[in-house]
Structures are given as structure tokens and as C-alpha cells.
Amino acid sequence: MMSNKGYKHTHLEEDEASESSAPGALDFETGVVVRSSVFSWQRKTLLERILIVLCSLLILTVLIMAIVLATKDSSPHTDHKVSQLEKLQICKECGNIIPVIKTNYTKKCPTPTPVTASPSPSCPKPSPVCVTPACVTVAASIYNAMDTTADPCNDFYQYACGGWVDSHPIPSGHSRWGTFNVLWQENQIVMKKVIEKPLNKSSSLAELKAQKYYKSCMDQNKTIEKLGAKPAMEFLTGIGTWPLLxxxxxxxxxxxxxxxxxxxxxxxxxxxxxxxxxxxxxxxxxxxxxxxxxxxxxxxxxxxxxxxxxxxxxxxxxxxxxxxxxxxxxxxxxxxxxxxxxxxxxxxxxxxxxxxxxxxxxxxxxxxxxxxxxxxxxxxxxxxxxxxxxxxxxxxxxxxxxxxxxxxxxxxxxxxxxxxxxxxxxxxxxxxxxxxxxxxxxLSKPFRNAKKILTEALSGTTGGEDLWRYCITDTDDVVGMALGAMFVREAFKGDSKEKAEKMVNEIKDAFKKNLPNLSWMDDETRQAAREKASAVIDLIGFPSYINNHTLLNKEYEDLNVTSEEYFQNNIRNMLFVVKKDLQTLRSKPKKNEWEMTPPTVNAYYTPTKNEIVFPAGILQAPFYDIEFPKSLNFGAMGVVMGHELTHGFDDQGREFDKYGNLHPWWNNQSIINFQSRAQCITDQYSQYKLGDNHVKGKQTLGENIADNGGLKAAYHAYNYWLSQNGEEKPLPALNLSHKQLFFLGFAQVWCSTSTKEADHLQILTDPHSPAIYRVIGTLSNSKEFAELYNCPVNSRMNPEKKCEVW
CATH class of the missing domain: 1.10.1380.10 (Neutral endopeptidase , domain2)
Structure with a gap:
């Protein structure tokens, strides 16, 4: 198989999103766990947006009426106790919503009087609360994902994700289920919608090929089943005799x-x-x-x-x-x-x-x-x-x-x-x-079913997914840029690309500003690191050429696709991929070349290009939504961006200079100091267990360094944003500051469930740590997290000894 070594494209998540969809896929594998599955404002129609706003206003009206009824027979200064579920206190006189600051909250409202247009000067001035549809919905979704009975200083993963895990069993055909999977399923729905539409005269030939390939996979005429083993037998005749036969x-x-x-x-x-x-x-x-x-x-x-x-x-x-x-x-x-x-x-x-x-x-x-x-x-x-x-x-x-x-x-x-x-x-x-x-x-269903016994043993997967979902993922694998062009037109609009670009620059700036604080690094190496961070190329959303029919058609001009020959389409694609790769031998590498398709729910860093890439597929909730508070965007997508940036400085990426060349650019003492700090990370993660297996601290070192460095860079970037823009309005129904929400947003991206077989497979093969330890391991190294959640020293989430590289 034509292949690139794994570290060449260091992914955020190892193929989680495509677990059981693509041929031979394990699982990035790379959805919408806590938030996006419930709300995505940009995808709503105008009528849906109006209805959401009206519903939100109706809910607030009902809450006000409930308070009126509850206080009707009360004395003027009766205390109103707020339970764990009653997170809002409404002062009827002023029409204000007061956010809860403590779990057992008592607040005295003025004597009930009719609501007036101009609030009485005597009404206590509450902190403003964000009551936009996005804030109300995302607050509810965050809360529902949590297990508030868990001690955040003992097990922050359970605290952040316990509710989500309990309410999200693994669907048939999957061995793990989490944020990447849910978002990928949402993206699949969009892709299904656009690829099943009749194409018009303005569609590109490449998009027509994508549609034909999808139809051949869906096999409405049952051609695949009728042919059985025949296509494979004919193919073997061109290779040679098989002693087995x-x-x-x-x-x-x-x-x-x-x-x-x-x-x-x-x-x-x-x-x-x-x-x-x-x-x-x-x-x-x-x-x-x-x-x-x-x-x-x-x-x-x-x-x-x-x-x-x-x-x-x-x-x-x-x-x-x-x-x-x-x-x-x-x-x-x-x-x-x-x-x-x-x-x-x-x-x-x-x-x-x-x-x-x-x-x-x-x-x-x-x-x-x-x-x-x-x-x-x-x-x-x-x-x-x-x-x-x-x-x-x-x-x-x-x-x-x-x-x-x-x-x-x-x-x-x-x-x-x-x-x-x-x-x-x-x-x-x-x-x-x-x-x-x-x-x-x-091949036909008996061949596909034959693999189920192996798939179940490897990953615990039973059952299967809808054929259309398999075919969407398969089409994305084969003609993903053509399908991506249709996806982007449908789902990636407005100024999303520019806003994401701005956030990347904010993360870069925060990373560079922290370099002087690293006492273990000498000045010469520090300056070279600063230059490398500045030189990082970032690609956002999609490659521009997919909007140019001429260039997009050229991408697939040597690939012949028909709507009735699924097997032959794939044989031709296998030849096409190899030829396309070999033809680049005498060509100069393209710095802005994409290795992921636009709908992909993932991100990656390439050391030889010093390049970070964020497809449109991941630039959506829960990772990113322009309607969300900045705390959540920085905690999710900001950490993803920081993660990929830090890969340029992990144990492998650090060996490449700002031009993408492998050669020593560190002073010896800084290398020794780096290795000592990296060993701390290795030892820390090697102590974690998943089932009967310990995490391989050495195998997961690069990803763990990136997780820790990415969290730190994103948090510093958020703090700088706050210094320039001021505090954000609190979310309703949550007893958390936005700085606390930053860490909660980071953790809830990794809410997931998996089979014991999938856990074992991950431990053996995956360069990423299991989701629970991407949360616990990273946050337990953060001093800021421990301070914000008041975790005692030497509690599980606040060990006295912390590991820090970047």
C-alpha cells in the first residue's frame, strides 16, 4: 500500500470518526457530543431561528409567571431557595435574571410589584446573563453532559462527561462513540443531501464523478450481489494463479x-x-x-x-x-x-x-x-x-x-x-x-459479512450501519475534494474561515509569548523556536481550488467512474492513486497541498511543510460556533489549534526546522532539558490503565505533549482576549465562571464510550492516549485549572508534581 509514515501527518484524533464506515478503517479515528448535536445556529433556517427565539422568550415568560405564583402569598422578603436544578433567580420587579453563584443560593428580591418599563433604583443590580438561543441551549447541553455528583478534583472526566456517557450507548456498527463520531454523522447528512440532489449545468465534472461513485456504492440494481465473487476471480487472473484454488x-x-x-x-x-x-x-x-x-x-x-x-x-x-x-x-x-x-x-x-x-x-x-x-x-x-x-x-x-x-x-x-x-x-x-x-x-455481502468475526474480535463491533452512511464515507475517501466542494457550499458559509484564521493567529501569539517563561530553554534555541512558530502555515476550511471547476476537474481527470461498476471503480481508483503519487517524484512539494478532505472531522500537522490544517468538517460545534461564548470556542477549537501547533515542537516535530528540514537546530543543553521534561510526560501517562493495559507513555508521547501544550496556549490566548474585550456574560443555569467553562468545554469534546476490545486496540496501535486520560492527564498538569476549581494539593487532579514541556 502506498503509505506515509504515521507521524508525517500528526492527527488530532486517530480515525475515530470513520470507524466502521470506510474500507479497512479502524474507527479517527475523528461528533457533536454535548453541544452540536442539540444546537447549530448556522445550520438553522430563518423560520427555525424565529421559532427558537420565540420558544426561548416563552420559556422565560413561564419562569417569570412561576415566580409570581410562588411569591404571591409570601412576605415581602421571603428567601427563595434555589435547588440544584433551579439555577436562575428572577427579580420580577426589574425583570432581571440573576445567575446562581453558589449551589445552595438564597437571594432576596424586592417586594413583588408589577413589571415596569423603568426598573426601580432599589432593585439589586444583578450580573447580566446570556439568554440568546445559543447560550440557553448550550448551557442546558453542557449541564446534561455533566455528572455533578462527581468531585471535579478527583475525576474531572466523570464530572464533565458522566451524564453524556450514561445517555449515549454505542450505536450498532461502532466500537466507540464520541464527539467526533456524532459530528461526522451530521456531516454525512449534509453530504447525503448534496450528493443526492440532481446536478445542474453549473456542476463540475468532478462532482458528477462523485455522484456516480456514490450511486455505484448504493447499488440500487443489486449489481454487486449478482456478480458475487466473479470480479475478484477475474482480477486474480491478471495477477497469477492462487495455489489455494x-x-x-x-x-x-x-x-x-x-x-x-x-x-x-x-x-x-x-x-x-x-x-x-x-x-x-x-x-x-x-x-x-x-x-x-x-x-x-x-x-x-x-x-x-x-x-x-x-x-x-x-x-x-x-x-x-x-x-x-x-x-x-x-x-x-x-x-x-x-x-x-x-x-x-x-x-x-x-x-x-x-x-x-x-x-x-x-x-x-x-x-x-x-x-x-x-x-x-x-x-x-x-x-x-x-x-x-x-x-x-x-x-x-x-x-x-x-x-x-x-x-x-x-x-x-x-x-x-x-x-x-x-x-x-x-x-x-x-x-x-x-x-x-x-x-x-x-464485493458482495457474503464477503463483507465474512470480516465481521474479525471486526468483532478486534474492536467489539457488532451489527452494521446504514448503507448510505458507508457509501458517503467511501465516496469521501475516493473523490473527497469533489464531494467536499458540494459540502462546503452547503455547510461552510459566511466569515467562518476568517474568524478561524484569527483564532489560529491568537493561539500562535500566545504560544510565542510563553517562550520567555521557559527557563529550561536557552536564548538561541528559544529564538529559533519563535521563528518556527511564526513560520507555521495554516490552512483553514478547504483548498481554494475546489471552487474552480477547471482545477477541480483536473484533480480527477485521470479517474474514470461509472454509476454501475463499484468494483471496477475501486480497481481504477487504486491504480489512479499510485500513479498520481509516483508522478510527483520530480515535482517540487506543494506547501499548501491538502491531505484531508473538507468534510473531515480532524486536523493535522505536517513537519516537512511546517503546516497545520483544519478542515471545514471540524470547524463546527462543539469545537467551534460563532454563536458560542469565547470560553467554549477557545476551550475546544482553540485547544485543537494549539495541539496541532505544539506538534511542531513535540519529540518528533522539534527535530524539523522552520523550513521543514530535519537537522539539529537545538543547543545540546536545551535538548537534554527537553528530554528530561518529556520523560516526565512519558512516566506520567505510563501509569494510567485502561482495562488490563497500561497506556504506552512512549508511543503516545508526541500527542500528550501536544495536548498539554495546546491547552496552555489556548488558555493564555483566551485570557488575552478577555483583557482586550472584557468578561463575557455568564451562561444561565451553570454555577461556573467562563474560565472554568474553558476547561469544561475542553473536557467535553472528549466525552466518549467504547468497547473493551476497542480500548485494547487503541492501547496497542494508537499514538493518542484514551479520551479519559487526554482530559485527566492534561488538566492535572495545569496550575490554572487547579486554582479555578479549588483542587487541594495532592488531590488526583492537582498533584504536587506536574509535568510541563511547553
């Missing part, structure tokens, strides 16, 4: 690899064209370890994960039988394939040991690669791959290897297998299995 003693491993890699199939290794880490102005061939059918090497090696390995065997056997194999013989062949993959797993380097870019980057030539891994003719291989372009290679062509040790051992392993008939048969079955497994999502 037809006895074959010979194996042309060179020829098979040349054929399957043209489709981006990831057997044995992965390669791609990408920006050279040491020269961000040039693209270069890159190669890395790969070839496992399961998402993590430990599933092969840990006896405790035997259930997953058994489910993998059942999946493989079912697919083999559907392709025409005899069951017992198919099972035997697949057991040998798993044994071979287990050998690959043994030589695969764990992800947590690959975080130091300086150590794993090795620029060699194709000739060097031939000496390192001589199991195939690499010049012949790359020549065949580049035949779809006009580019000619020589043996001196540079290539970056990120897994030289693996490639040596893999070559030796394959060479050993090629010496025996049984070994050749196993290798042959392994290669063809990876071909077939990459196609099952595009």
Missing part, C-alpha cells in the same frame, strides 16, 4: 510484486513518494516495513490475543471458501500464511521504538537497497512501477529507508522460503491473500 509449484515473486504494488497493495513492504525529510524542497522515493494483515504485531505474538488470531483465521478461511476453495484445505493454507505473518511480526520494529526520526532515516540508493535486500531485482521493480510516468530511474536514484533492519531480515526470510516447495506455496498464498483481502469491501 489451483495447484502451482512455481512462484514468480518478482512478477507478482510488480503487479500488486501497482495497485498499492501492502504485502511485505510499503513504498511511496514523499517530501525528503532532510530537503523539504524535493520529493524522494521512500520505503518502510509492512506486510501484516492485522493492525499490530502484538496480535501475533501475545498469547492473550489468541482470540483475535483465531478470528483472523476464520475470516481468511471464509473468504477462501467464497472464492472457491475447499474448507479444510483452505484452513490449512491460511494457517501457514498466519505462521509466515507471525515471522514478519517478529522482525517488525514496534512503533514506540521508531519515534526518533534522526535514527530511522537512512538515505541510500537503489543499488544500496539491492545489496541490503536482494530477494528481488529492485531496479527492475522500480522501473516497472515508474512505467506509468515519464520518469526514468538509474541505480543511483536516492531512496529513504525507514526500516533498513527489517528489510534485511525480511529479504533473508523470503529467500529462505523460496528454497522449498512448501515455502514457495506459503509465500504465494500470502501474496494472493493480501490481494483478495484488499478487495472484499468491494
Amino acid at each position: 489451483t495447484e502451482s509449484k512455481s512462484l514468480d515473486i518478482q512478477g507478482i510484486l510488480e503487479k500488486i504494488k501497482a495497485y498499492g497493495i501492502g504485502a511485505l513492504f510499503v513504498f511511496w513518494v514523499g517530501v525528503d525529510d532532510r530537503n523539504s524542497t524535493a520529493n524522494i522515493l521512500q520505503i518502510d516495513q509492512g506486510g501484516l494483515g492485522l493492525p499490530e504485531r502484538q496480535y501475533y505474538l501475545n498469547e492473550s490475543d489468541r482470540k483475535v488470531l483465531n478470528a483472523y483465521l476464520e475470516y481468511m478461511t471464509k473468504v477462501g471458501v467464497l472464492m472457491g476453495g475447499e474448507e479444510n484445505m483452505t484452513r490449512k493454507h491460511m494457517q501457514n500464511v498466519i505462521a509466515f505473518e507471525t515471522e514478519l511480526a517478529n522482525i517488525t520494529v514496534p512503533s514506540e521504538d521508531r519515534r526518533d526520526e534522526e535514527k530511522i532515516y537512512h538515505k541510500i540508493s537503489i543499488s544500496d537497497l539491492q545489496n541490503m535486500a536482494p530477494f528481488i531485482d529492485w531496479m527492475k521493480f522500480f522501473g516497472k512501477m515508474m512505467s506509468v510516468t515519464n520518469i526514468t530511474l538509474t541505480a543511483d536514484e536516492p531512496i529513504v529507508s525507514f526500516s533498513s533492519d527489517f528489510l534485511r531480515k525480511m529479504s533473508a526470510l523470503v529467500t529462505d522460503k523460496l528454497r522449498t516447495e512448501e515455502g514457495r506455496r506459503t509465500l504465494h498464498n500470502y501474496l494472493l491473500w493480501h490481494v483478495v483481502s484488499s478487495l472484499t469491501s468491494y
